[in-house]
Amino acid sequence: MKKAIVCLFALFMGYSSFGQEASEGSEIQNVIETFFEGFHAKDSIIMKSVLAEGVIVQTVGKSKSGEIKLHNEEISEVLKNIVSIPSETTFKEVIHSYDIRIDGAMANAWTPYSFFLNDGFSHCGVNNFQLFKKDNKWKIIYLIDTRRREGCEDIAKK
Structure with a gap:
C-alpha cells in the first residue's frame, strides 16, 4: 500500500511540474507574440514592454561579398528603425513554431520564421530568444x- 501511495504521489508531481512548464511555456510564447505585435504595429512601447533593460540584439547573415557575419545592433537603433518604416511599406514576420526550453528563471525560445515585405517573400531564418524571469515576469x-x-522551403518544418 505504501508503495502505491509513493507511486501515485510521484506520478502526480510529474504531471504537476509538466503543467507548470506548459504554463510557463505559454507565458513565454505570449511575451514573444507581444514583441511581434509591437513590431508589426511599429510600436516601440509595446515592444519595450517585454524587453529587459540592456537587451542584446544580434543578427547572423551574409555580407554583400558572401561572408558570414555577426552583426551587433543597439536596441535603441532597432526600435528607431522599426517605428520609422514608412506607412506605405508593409511587412510581416510569420513564426512557424516555438521550441521553448525552461530551466528555472531562464528560458530559450527557438522560432523559425519567414519574412514578407510589401506582400512578397523577403527572407527566412530562425529567431533565438533568451528570456529571464524576474518579479514573476x-x-x-x-x-x-x-x-x-x-533553403527557405523547409524552414516551416524546423
Missing part, C-alpha cells in the same frame, strides 16, 4: 536571428 534579455534567402 518573463523578459527578453537576448535576441539573435539568422537571415537567408536560400
Whole structure:
C-alpha cells in the first residue's frame, strides 16, 4: 500500500511540474507574440514592454561579398528603425513554431520564421530568444536571428 501511495504521489508531481512548464511555456510564447505585435504595429512601447533593460540584439547573415557575419545592433537603433518604416511599406514576420526550453528563471525560445515585405517573400531564418524571469515576469534579455534567402522551403518544418 505504501508503495502505491509513493507511486501515485510521484506520478502526480510529474504531471504537476509538466503543467507548470506548459504554463510557463505559454507565458513565454505570449511575451514573444507581444514583441511581434509591437513590431508589426511599429510600436516601440509595446515592444519595450517585454524587453529587459540592456537587451542584446544580434543578427547572423551574409555580407554583400558572401561572408558570414555577426552583426551587433543597439536596441535603441532597432526600435528607431522599426517605428520609422514608412506607412506605405508593409511587412510581416510569420513564426512557424516555438521550441521553448525552461530551466528555472531562464528560458530559450527557438522560432523559425519567414519574412514578407510589401506582400512578397523577403527572407527566412530562425529567431533565438533568451528570456529571464524576474518579479514573476518573463523578459527578453537576448535576441539573435539568422537571415537567408536560400533553403527557405523547409524552414516551416524546423
